[in-house]
Amino acid sequence: MLNYVLGRLLTFIPTFVGVTLISFSFIRALPGDPIQVMAGERGISDERYAELAKQFGYDRPIYVQFWEYLTGVLQGDLGNSFVTKRPVWDEFFALFPATLELSICAMIFAVLLGLPAGVIAAVNRGKFFDRALMSTALVGYSMPIFWWALLLIIVFSGNLQWTPVSGRIDLLYYFPDPTGFMIIDSLASGQKGAFTSALRHLILPTVVLGTIPLAVIARQTRSAMLEVLGEDYIRTARAKGMSPLRVNGVHALRNALIPVVTVIGLSVGTLLAGAILTETIFSWPGIGKWMVDSIFRRDYPVVQGGLLLIAVMVMIVNLTVDMLYGVINPKIRKR
Amino acid sequence: MTLLRIRNLSVDFATATGKFRAVDGVDQDVNNSEILAIVGESGSGKSVSMLAVMGLLPWTATVTADELSFDGHDLLTMDQRARRKIVGNDLAMIFQEPMSSLNPCFTVGWQIREALRVHLGMGRRERQARAIELFEQVGIPDPEKRLSAFPHQMSGGMNQRVMIAMAIACKPKLLIADEPTTALDVTIQAQILDLLASLRDETGMGLVLITHDMGVVAETAERVSVQYAGQKIEEQPVVPLFETPHHPYTSALLDALPERATEKRLPTIPGVVPGQFDRPAGCLFSPRCKFANAKCKAETPLALGSDLGYARCFYPLNSDERAAS
Numbered sequence: 001m002l003n004y005v006l007g008r009l010l011t012f013i014p015t016f017v018g019v020t021l022i023s024f025s026f027i028r029a030l031p032g033d034p035i036q037v038m039a040g041e042r043g044i045s046d047e048r049y050a051e052l053a054k055q056f057g058y059d060r061p062i063y064v065q066f067w068e069y070l071t072g073v074l075q076g077d078l079g080n081s082f083v084t085k086r087p088v089w090d091e092f093f094a095l096f097p098a099t100l101e102l103s104i105c106a107m108i109f110a111v112l113l114g115l116p117a118g119v120i121a122a123v124n125r126g127k128f129f130d131r132a133l134m135s136t137a138l139v140g141y142s143m144p145i146f147w148w149a150l151l152l153i154i155v156f157s158g159n160l161q162w163t164p165v166s167g168r169i170d171l172l173y174y175f176p177d178p179t180g181f182m183i184i185d186s187l188a189s190g191q192k193g194a195f196t197s198a199l200r201h202l203i204l205p206t207v208v209l210g211t212i213p214l215a216v217i218a219r220q221t222r223s224a225m226l227e228v229l230g231e232d233y234i235r236t237a238r239a240k241g242m243s244p245l246r247v248n249g250v251h252a253l254r255n256a257l258i259p260v261v262t263v264i265g266l267s268v269g270t271l272l273a274g275a276i277l278t279e280t281i282f283s284w285p286g287i288g289k290w291m292v293d294s295i296f297r298r299d300y301p302v303v304q305g306g307l308l309l310i311a312v313m314v315m316i317v318n319l320t321v322d323m324l325y326g327v328i329n330p331k332i333r334k335r
Numbered sequence: 336m337t338l339l340r341i342r343n344l345s346v347d348f349a350t351a352t353g354k355f356r357a358v359d360g361v362d363q364d365v366n367n368s369e370i371l372a373i374v375g376e377s378g379s380g381k382s383v384s385m386l387a388v389m390g391l392l393p394w395t396a397t398v399t400a401d402e403l404s405f406d407g408h409d410l411l412t413m414d415q416r417a418r419r420k421i422v423g424n425d426l427a428m429i430f431q432e433p434m435s436s437l438n439p440c441f442t443v444g445w446q447i448r449e450a451l452r453v454h455l456g457m458g459r460r461e462r463q464a465r466a467i468e469l470f471e472q473v474g475i476p477d478p479e480k481r482l483s484a485f486p487h488q489m490s491g492g493m494n495q496r497v498m499i500a501m502a503i504a505c506k507p508k509l510l511i512a513d514e515p516t517t518a519l520d521v522t523i524q525a526q527i528l529d530l531l532a533s534l535r536d537e538t539g540m541g542l543v544l545i546t547h548d549m550g551v552v553a554e555t556a557e558r559v560s561v562q563y564a565g566q567k568i569e570e571q572p573v574v575p576l577f578e579t580p581h582h583p584y585t586s587a588l589l590d591a592l593p594e595r596a597t598e599k600r601l602p603t604i605p606g607v608v609p610g611q612f613d614r615p616a617g618c619l620f621s622p623r624c625k626f627a628n629a630k631c632k633a634e635t636p637l638a639l640g641s642d643l644g645y646a647r648c649f650y651p652l653n654s655d656e657r658a659a660s
Contacts (some may be wrong), residue, residue, distance in 0.1 A: 232435040238391055239430075240450050240501070241423025243416075254440045330440060330485045 001326075008319050015315060016308075020073060023307035024066055027300055033058065034082045034298045056082075073308065079301030081294075088305035092287060096309075097180025098168065099279070099286030103271040105202055106210035111264060114214045118221025119256075123248050125226060133218065141215035149208040149281045156204060163203050166283035170197045209278045213267040220263045224256035231255070258329050265321030269314040338509050338541045339365040339388065342402035346380070346387050346565075349395045355611045357383045357396075359565040362638075362645075365509060368539040370532065372556030372573070374546055374588070378608045380565035381545045385511045389428050390418055406508055424454040427502035431514040433494035437486035443497045444482030450504045469500040472537075473530060492523035496530070503534060509541040510534075516551065528555050549592050553577060561585050564608050564619040571644040579653035581639070581646040583624045618648070626650055 035044065035052045044052075053059045057068070072079060078088040117137075121130040157165045164170070168182045175189030183202065186194035228234065229252055237251040276288035283289070287306060294302035326332050346358040358380040365371050373381045387398045388410065403410045405426055410418065430436045438446060447469060448462040457465065463482075470478030473496040486494055495515060502510055512531060516524035532555055535542045544556060552559055552573065560570040561582065569582040580586040587604045589595060596602065606623040609615060618636050621627040630649055638645040643654055 232430060232432055233438040235391055236430065236436045236498070236501075237438065239389055239423060239428045241419040241421070241454065242449070243419060246453075251438055251441075255438070328440075330442075331487050 001323075005319070005323070008322065012312075012315055015311070017070070019308055019311040020070055020304070021066070023304045024069060027295070027298070027303045028062070030295075030298065032298055034300060037296075037298045038082070069304065073305075078305035078308070081302045082299045083294075083297055083302075088301050091290065091302065092306060092309050094180075095285060095287045095290050097177075098182070098284060099272065099275050099288060101181045101183065102202070102205055102209060102275055102278070102284060102286060103268070105206040106271055107213065107264070107268055109206050109210035110213035110217050110267065114217030115221050115253075115260070117218045118260075119225055119248060119253060121218070121222045122225030122229060122256075123244075130222075134222070137215040137218045140211045141219075143211070145208060145212070145277050146281055148211060149204070149278065152204050152208060153281075162200075164197075164201050166281075168198065168201050168285065169194065170201075173197060205278050205282045205284055208281070209271060209275055213264075213271065216263055216267060217260065221256060221260050224259045225252055228252045228255045254328075258325070261321060261324060261328055265318060265324075268317045268321070272310060272313050272317070336367050337364050338367050338406055339363070339543075340402055340404045341384070341388070342400060344384055344387060344398070344400040344403060346383050346392065347397045347399075349397070350611065352611065357565055358387065361562070361565075361567045363560060363567065365541050365543055367508070367541055368535060370535060370542045370544060370555060370557045372544045372546060372552040372559045373562060374549065374552055374559060375562035376547060376608050378564070378610065379562040381562045382513050383565075384562075385428070385513060385543060385545060389422055389426065389511065390415075391428075420454070423450060424505045425508045426511075427505070427507040427509070428511040428513065429495070429498045429502045429515050432518050433491050433498050434486065434518070436498055437494055439486055442483050442485055443489070443494075444484075447482070447497070447501050447504055450501055454505045465504070466500075469504055470496075472503070472534070473497075473500045474526075475500070491519050492526065495519060495523075495527055499527075499530065499534070503538065503540070506538060507540055509543065511543045511545070513545045514547070515544075516548075517546075524551075525554075531555070549588060550594070561588070564614070566619060566647060567638075567645070568620065568647045569644045576644070581644040581651040581653055582620075582648050583626050583650075583652060584620050585644075585646075586652055587623075587625075 035049055035056070035058075039049075050059070057065060069079070076089070078092075080087050081091060084091065117133055121133045124130050153165055156162045169186065173186065173189075173191055173194045175185060175191060175194065177185045178188070179185055182198040183195065186198040225248075229248075233255075234247060234252055237247045242251065275284075275286060276292055278284065279286045279288035280292055287310065291303065291306050291310075293299075294306065341361060341363040344358055344361045344363070345356060348355045348357055361380070361384050363371075363373075363384070373385070375381045383392070383396075386392050387396070388403065388405070390410070392398065398411075400411060405421065408417075408421060413421075437443065444463075444466055447466045451457045451462045451465055466482055467478045470481060475481050475493060475496050481489070481493075486497070489497070499515075510531075515531065516527050519527060528551060531542060531544070534540070544551070546552060556573050558570070558572050559576045561568050561576075561584065563584050569576070569580065569585045571581075576585065577589065580589055584604075587602075590602045591604065593601060604623055609619060609622070615622050615632065616635075617633045618624070618627065618631045621631040624631065634649075636647045636649050638647050639651060643651045
């Protein structure tokens, strides 16, 4: 097991270098640069531009810049933001808990609804529930996320006034955030109503972010269950006189989980990285919104460092999921 | 005493191209502690009729019968919950493919203990002790260690022993074995059959052995029922069946045994079992029967008396009538 983990960690190295290279070159491929953005509409004289470029080191050949960046990264220095002048590292970890909180909630939402829905659909194959669920899932999967978010905001925040429109908590509340997770910190602060407020702010972003994973998980669970339900060992379980609940929920689901966990793992990766739209719409102060803002500002270090850290997070999640396989699938465990 | 009593059992499958009758008017009795073999080619409905008894057919199947009773319980009118108390408990079944019939995600011990917990409500220690006892009974060496193995870590023969241990866990009154040795190699086949026969001797349970192997029948069974295209066409105790088969199909099956071949070339039965679209009028075996005449192809023969092995044939073999003519 240790060898396996170490082997997997070794494969991180080329991915790591690749992601660094891609993030470094893509942001530079965009028209404009930080100096022009800073100068704004007033423009800037050529002399002043050359002076600033020299100051930031942009006058040197691109491969020298990349090499410097790479050596810096390997020493744990992701550089400082052009805009805030703070280290990218600090900014990332100040904002990451918000994204993590939202992603975890979205994932819990997707799994808690998706798994049972998929199982029930498979067991009632071809009946009304199955058809209704699968068409809903298709709609959920195909719907543009920003449009879905706006619809929910119009109905639940606008018309019904049940949930707030944006942010993580009402402005009334202020308390220290040792964990960075608003629902935990609000509970720990002991302020009346803080927790409820945090929870209410979470609902819509969670639903929006969790919709696609929910659809994917439900569909994957259904098809995995359908495959498993035709297996001989399901007949054996029924021949043992087990109830349908036990046959479907224990004997079948346990086997169907193997492919479903793969999908869940992949979804976690996309959630961490893909919260960008959701965070932007709901003004959720996470890394997604931070990345978008930085791209508009051509804040090279932030975009590069942020992408790199997100990639590392996704790699760690995937490694964890791969290790989980052994727990779920005994055939992989002991070979 | 009759343990399982089946009268006029039919099973229809709804298919995309219409109804398909897999079992057609089968009568069958199984007595306490007897070994009944049901033989027939693939597609003769032998497994389906027993799956109907177990209630394990898919939803596309419709089961009809005049009587279907087990140990005094009417299986036709019984609700599912009550039936599940019998199935896996007093009435157990093992299958053809031991490797795929065990759940790959759970240890074999877990799968055995599950039956003990659900049906007998045993405690944890009691279950473990009984599981070890069962493994010893079916001849699995080092039971304590093997109980924590997964099915993929054991051989096919060992897995079939696990299946048998699981099936007899609750001391069933009747065990249905659906081609239990087909997927195993020959030496293991003999071991499994010996095991089943000796378990019958020890526990006094009835045993239904579904097979297409006449060799297995000769070695193990006491009474034999021959099925063809969903119908029971003959039934006799094993010795008379081998000596004086009455139905031409039984006779042809016996002639096809390598041990009985007199010529260099092994005799075969030409053609295949009729399916959904080529079901003949009259006697179902008539297209392949060397004795068939116009009457056989036009009229459906009914089962004859017990002296002629309930043969569904107008011209039974080894009868006094035919001997005289």
